[in-house]
Structures are given as structure tokens and as C-alpha cells.
Amino acid sequence: MSMWQQHGYNNISINQICKSCGVTKGSFYHHFLNKESVILEYYNQCLDEAQLDVDEDGSFISQIFELLKISTVPLMDLNADIITAFLNSSRINETLNCRNDSFSDTAVYEHMVSCCRKGQQCGEIRDSHPAETLIDTVLIAMTGNFYLWVAEQKSFDLFEKDLQQLNIILK
Numbered sequence: 001m002s003m004w005q006q007h008g009y010n011n012i013s014i015n016q017i018c019k020s021c022g023v024t025k026g027s028f029y030h031h032f033l034n035k036e037s038v039i040l041e042y043y044n045q046c047l048d049e050a051q052l053d054v055d056e057d058g059s060f061i062s063q064i065f066e067l068l069k070i071s072t073v074p075l076m077d078l079n080a081d082i083i084t085a086f087l088n089s090s091r092i093n094e095t096l097n098c099r100n101d102s103f104s105d106t107a108v109y110e111h112m113v114s115c116c117r118k119g120q121q122c123g124e125i126r127d128s129h130p131a132e133t134l135i136d137t138v139l140i141a142m143t144g145n146f147y148l149w150v151a152e153q154k155s156f157d158l159f160e161k162d163l164q165q166l167n168i169i170l171k
Contacts, residue, residue, distance in 0.1 A: 001042055001078070009035070009081040039086045046074035047106045054111070060119030061170050064135070065163055067112045068142055072158070075146075083150050087143070109135065116170070125170045134170060141165045 003020055004012055014035060018028050032038050047070075054066045075083055112135045119125035127134055142162050149158045 001082070004082050005079055008079060009085050036085055036088075039082065043074055043086065044106070047071060047108055050074075050108065054115075060115045060122070060124050061166060063115045064112050064119075064138070064170070065159075065166055067108050067115070068138070068162055068166070069159060071106075071108050072142070072146065072162075076158070080150050080153070083146075087147055087150070112138075119170070127170065138166055138169050141169060 003016070012035075014025065014028060017035070017038070018025050021028075032041070050070045054063045056063070058066075075086060078086075113131045116125060116131035116134050120128070120131065125134070142165070145158060145161050145165065149156065149161075
């Protein structure tokens, strides 16, 4: 990531990545389909390493919001062209049509769904749609916010906008 941060996503070739990492092109393609898949792997590793410490005493909506922040923070300091490549990758674009399978397999996603179910059971979340459907809807909205945030050169408080929409969707 540091090489992309320094020189820009579009200015780095797979040959340069291989040379920098000391691997052959064949080895690279054995593990990755393309440059975008390297970004996805970086993101998935960040999620795997993320601490899912959420204030269990808070509302279920606030717990879901904390988990959304955990899933967003690894991307926030990246250059706009790296974020754009991540957002434009085919696996992320699946989010706009249906569930993002790479994210839905994570502990963060499962924790969000669990919080949503508990919120429904206690009446904090009044919508009766399946928890997975609600969380998928939240993720689609947050992906849209993230696109806008990048397009507007990070000019607004992303988390404030996410929280506003989260409350609209789940209350």
C-alpha cells in the first residue's frame, strides 16, 4: 500500500509490485487476479485484525454504527485513486445489486446482523425485515456515502452522514 500511497494507484504496475515484493509475476497471479484483488486482500486482512470491541451497554443501533466505523477506517487514509479502485472492484460493485459476499463472510458483518436481530427483539429496531436485509441496505447506503465522500475530496464528516442514514434505515 505504501508504494501506491506514494506514487498513486494508476502509476504502479504489477511488474513494479512484483519487483518491490521480490516475487515473480507467476507467483503474483497465483495469489491475485489483478491489482484490485491486492486492495481487497489488504481490506480483508484489516477486518480480520480489527478489534470488535463495541460498547455492549450502548444501543444496538450505536453498536452497528461502531462496527460500520471499524469496517470503514482501514480505507479512510488511502489516496483517492486507491479508494476508487477498491470501490470500483467487481466484488464491491456486487453490493449495489445484492450482498457483498467478501464482506458478508466477516465477523464484522455477522456482529452487525446479530446486533440488528437483538435490536428487533427488544423493539429498538422496529422494521421487521430480516436482519441480513436491513444490514445489506445499510451497507449499500454507506457505500454510496463513501463514493460521495471520495468524489467530494473528503469534504464532509463521513461518519456523521452514515449515522444520519443509519438512523433513518433502522428506526
